[in-house]
Amino acid sequence: MSSTSNVFETSEGSDAVNKSNRVKGKAKDKTNGKESSDIDDGLDDLLNELKDASDEDEEEDDLALTSGDEENLDNNSNTNNNNDNNNQFTFDDQSDEEPLFLSSDDDEAYGDIEDDDENYTLKDGLRLASNFKIKNKGASKSKSYWRRKMLRSTNRELDPEVRSNLSQANEAFVRNDLQVAQNLYLEVIKKDPKNFNAYKTLGEIYKQQGKLNDCCNCWLLAANIHPWDSQFWGNVGELSSQLGHIDQAIHCYSRAIQSDTNKSVRFVLERAILYKEKKQFGRALEGFQRVGQQFPTDTMIIKNIASVYVEQKRLNDAINLYMRILDNNINPKPGLKQKIPKFGWAELNILLELYIQQHSWRVGIKVIKLASRWLQDRENEKWWDDNDDDAEFSEKRRMEIIDKLDKEDVKKEAREKVYHLPIDIRYKIGTLRLGLDQKTEAMNHFEYLLEDEDDIADLFFEAGKVLEESGYHEEALTFLTRASLSDDFNTSTELINLLGKCFIEVGDYQQARQAYETLLHHEPDNLDYKLALAEALFHLGDPRAGRLIVEVYKKHPTTGDSLETKSDSEKTGPEIDVENNNLSLIKNQTFRAKSSKLTDQEKLEIENNAKRTVLEKYRRMLRLEESINSGDKVAVTAWMQLASQLVEMFMRVRSFFPRDKNRAFKGIVLYRRKKQMGLDEKLARVYNLYEGIVNDENYSRQFLTSKTEYRGLNYNEWFVIFVQYAIFLSKFDKNIEYANEIIEVAMSVSVFVQDKQKEALLRIMKLIFGISKEEASTTITTYVRFFLISNQFSPFIYKFFICCFASGIRSWDTFTNYNQQKFFLRQLKAYDSIIQGKRITGMATITADIENVKLAKEHPDLLYVYANLLGGSRSYVSSVVYLNRAYKEYSHDPMICLVLGLAHVHRSMQRLTTNRHIQLLQGLSYLLEYRELREKSASDYELQEIEYNFGRLFHMLGLSSLAVVHYNKVFEFHDKLKDDNTYDLSTDAAYNLSLIYNINGNSSLVKDLTEKYLVI
Known part of the structure; x- marks a missing residue:
């Protein structure tokens, strides 16, 4: 529920009631032409009226009963019965057992108070008040039950000692000797536990001594002795309510209702208010509806009924309640004698609040126009509906539209009509327009708040809040700043938090820092405040930002659990005030409403x-x-x-x-x-x-x-x-x-995965993390295979495949394993099938879109990768076969020449080679061709690479003298490349050269190489 939902609060001095008073004070009701009466004291006036009526009836009953004449009792009873028949709303004998309105299913208390009090004890009352059932000890009361009960109590003979002590106690009480009177009354109670006067006067003594809880307990005992005294039950209920003994007060009001022969609704109203406070909304609604039948025009009762509907999440019922009142006021039914409540600006304010809670923005605006035109006698002004704006409430725009009307008499009449709205209604229209994302129209109404001279800090706060929620932070600051000037809001943490958010959004980090430092002073453990303050400090260049971030990051993880537990406990309702609850005879029970789904x-x-x-x-x-x-x-x-x-x-x-x-x-x-x-x-x-x-x-x-x-x-x-x-x-x-x-x-x-680009990027991320963790045989192989399949025959993806495997024996084993060779062979057969135009056994499925694409006779990248896979498993003959296919079409590629030359050299060194020297010579010829092609427009990196490769070649063949020459040439590039250790091959050359010197016994040169190139 939004923060403005407190228009339904009934407590005195609440902001909502003040808002309603403000609305009523600013506009006149059309139905009577006078200013509507304030609703601030509406509920109190109703209670006082009911109380006065009840006191008058009680005085009449006392006069009739004190005579002790049964005939007078009968006559008085007949008189009261006749008066009851003339009332607008009366209850019959079964009204308390069978209420006029169905109550909520979750309320089962006080409904079956037993009618025979001959055997009714205080113990039974306590059990009943604690929601325990008691046995049915008698039949329903008759109308003369309480009279007979009263006569028996009045005519009861007292013990002489009790009578003497009671007389002395009365005398002591009259002369204000309270301690003596208290002791004597206690003696009376010991001898006569059912002495009403002793309990009642003892309670008066406690009251004068300031012991209100003791007074309440004594009166509760006295009330059980005289259960027919409804007024006394009401007094005990009122005192119990003041002391916070809610359950005890409800019990007392229930007994007062049961014993009230006049069937007054005052106690029903008091009990309904307590039920609402206790969150037993079903019973509260029943009580308010009963009072509403007796006083159908009282708007305060309507407001309470609507508030209960809201608490029960029945917004539509609350809205329909007010809409029926509005409809009956605008279109009164002829011949209808039933009284209906008057609909004024205060009622419109509440109705609009309900529409805002329901987010019925469009309907709310229509209701504003309908009700305001009726209240201001402008019902015939239909031309305003042609445009979706609020020009009819703006002086300038209003006159512009009126001037465009055709008829002069209509223009004249329209200019004289009242169109000003109460300030609360202005705020409501602005909120509704903001809900429709009509910022300009909303700001037109909010600007009226700035012109109002009254103290409307609450509206400034609410306007700033809804603007901030809608993302209009600069505009929100205007109203939040005005609200902060009020004494009621300048210490509000919610207001300061909103100001802090807005300051950050508009870039005023200095003000944001002050706001969040103030918030952290009150809530030093609030994580979000710390993060927001860190952001403000960061933009201000304050080094404390880093410390705050680290502090939040290192926060103990169980904070979340404790906070969540706290939130759950708060949902169960307020805890019982144990210290206060132990002072009453009937203990307060914590009411837990049934769990209900969110609306x-x-x-x-x-x-x-x-x-x-x-x-x-x-x-x-x-x-x-x-x-x-x-x-x-x-x-x-x-x-x-x-x-x-x-x-x-x-x-x-x-x-x-x-x-x-x-x-x-x-x-x-x-x-x-x-x-x-x-x-x-x-x-x-x-x-x-x-x-x-x-x-x-x-x-x-x-x-x-x-x-x-x-x-x-x-x-x-x-x-x-x-x-x-x-x-x-x-x-x-x-x-x-x-x-x-x-x-x-x-x-x-x-x-994400239904978007192919997003899916590919996620797989790239998985591949990157796999490379970081060196998961060559699992993650890398799995995800690189995805890209190979989805980008079939792509030269880039084949280069990408080689780059995914790092150096080292584990990566090399994964790179050259049989599964990889088989996969690329199937891809090579698929490419050959396209070139040859026929299907080849063992080929892969062709998934690439090759339509309108001219393919070369050979795929050099595919052949190069497959040849390297074969060479890695020492199948140099097969490797040479596929490299020769690539060489025929791409003989000017230095890398093909290098790998082809190395394949011939390695084959020449194998035991089963047919002609070792010719094989070696063939390999050297390809390597020399590699050197010639590589040197063209070569950089220092490439020149160093050539020397190292030849040094490593001769080193492998055992030609150490030639290897030393090329290794030393590698060192010539060291000074140029020493700043780029990633690509400088001097370290590798020095290590290999040191091995040659060690074998030949030249430890001095080994030491020099080690100190110069191999020491970090």
Whole structure:
């Protein structure tokens, strides 16, 4: 429920009642032409009226009963009965057992108070008040029951000692000797436990001594002795209510209603108010409806009924209640004698509040125009409906439209009509227009607040709040700043928080810092305040920003659990005040309402709050991007904290994770994912709890959002958040495991994997993390195979495949294993089948789109990769065969010449070669061709590479002298490339050359090489 829903509060001095008074004081009601009476004291006036009527009836009964004459009692009873028959609303004998209105199913108390009090004891009353049933000891009362009961009590003979003590106690009480009187009354009670006067006067003594709880207990005992005295029961109930003994007060009012022969509704109203306070709304509604039948024109009763409807989540019933009143006022039914409440500006204010809670923006505006035209006698002004604006309430625009009318008499009459609205109604129209995203029209109404001279700080606050929620932060500051000037709001944490958010959004970080420092002074453990303050400090260049981020990041993860537990406990209702509750005879029971599902309106309100939170966090992340790009680690950490909250929220949406990922996305059904949560996720849950985002498991299964966005962000933006968050986790936190989990979650999101580009990027991320963890045989092989299949015959993807495998024996084994060779052979056969135009046995399925593509006779990259796979498994003959195919078409490629030459050299060194020297000579010829091609326009890197390769070749062949020459030439490039250790081959050449010197016994040169090239 929105913060403005307190228009239904009935407590004296509440803001809502003051608002209603303000509305009534600013406008006149059309029905009577006079200013409507204030509703601030409406409920009190009604109670006083009922009380006076009850006192008069009680005095008449006392006069009739004190005579002790039974005949007088009968006559008085007949008189009262005749008076009852003339009342507008009366109760029969069964009214308390069979109420006129059905109560809620969750209320079963005080409904069956036993009618025979011959055996009725205080113990029974206590059991009944504690919701325990007692046995039915008698039949229903007759109308003369209480008279007979009273006569028996009046004519009861007293013990002489009791009579003497009672007389002395009365004398002591009259002379104000309270202690003596108290002791004597206690003696009377010991001798005569059913002495009404003793208990009653003893209670008066306690009252004068300030012992109100003792007084209340004595009076409760006295009331049980004289159960027919409804007025006394009412007095005890009133005192119990003042002392906070709610259950005891309800019991007393129930007994007063039972014993009230005049069937007054005063106690019904008092009890209904207590039921409402106790949140037993079903019984409260029953009581208010009964009073409403007796006083159908009292608007305060209507307001209470509507407030109960709201508490019961029956907004439509509350709206219909006021709409019927409005309809009966505008269109009174002829011949209808039933009295109807008057509809004025205060009632319109409440009705609009209900429409705002229901988010019925358009309907609310229509009702404003309908009611205001009727109240201002402008019902015939239909021309305003031609435009969707509020020109009829604006002086300038109103006159412009009136001047365009055709008839002069209509113009004259329209100019003289009243069109001004109470300030509360202005605020309501602005809120409704803002709900329709009509900012300009809304601001036209909000600006009237700034011109009002009255103290309307509450409206300034509400206007600023709705503007901030709608994303208009600069405009919100205007009203929030005005609200902060009031003594009622200048210390409000909610107001300061809103100001802080707006200051950050408009870039006033100095003011934002002051706001959040003030908030942290009151709530030093609030994580979101710390994050917001860190952001403000970061933009101000304050080094405390980094410390705050680290402090939040290292927050103990059980904070989330404790906070969630606290939130759950708060939902069960207020705790019992044990110290106060023990002072009453009837203990207060904590009422737990039945669990009920969230209404559609509440779901929408929760969703809107969550959307505002997501957009606010996303804007903060965007502001950090520039600093992140410049390498600021504090900005990176702050960004990651915000991203973790959004990722955690996104991961709780079940509809993003269907079993069939290929099924078209139809919308979102929210749920709670059950999984083990790490530190970041627990912190994110804490932040979301602080933001008021409840568990999604409370939602019913229904679609909540569109197919293109979730909570204000489209799915491209959500995707970027996931990927960037994973990158930051791996790069800055070095937490590759958690980053990998985030990508795995993203790969399960249907709206991501159904986009081929997003799916490919996620697989790239998995491949990157696999390379980082050196998972060559699992992750790398799996995901690189995906790109090979999806990009068939792509030269780039074959180069990419080679780059994915690092150096080392493990990667080499995975690179050259039989499965890889078989895969590329099938791809090569598929390419050959395209060139030859026929199917080849063992070929792969052709998935590439080769239509309108002219293919070369040979695919050099595919042949090169397959030849290297064969060479890696020492199948040099087969490798030479496929490299010769590539060489025929691409003889000017230095890498093909290099690999082909090495294949011949390695084959020449194998035991089964047919002609070792010719094979070696053939290999050297290809290597010399490689050198010639490589030297063309070569850089220092390439020239060094050539010398190293030849040095390594001769070293392998055992020609150490030639190897030493080429290794030494590698060192000539060291000074040029020493700043780039990644590509400088001097270290490798020095190590190989040191091996040659060691074998030849030249340790001195080995030492020199080691010190110069091999020492870090």
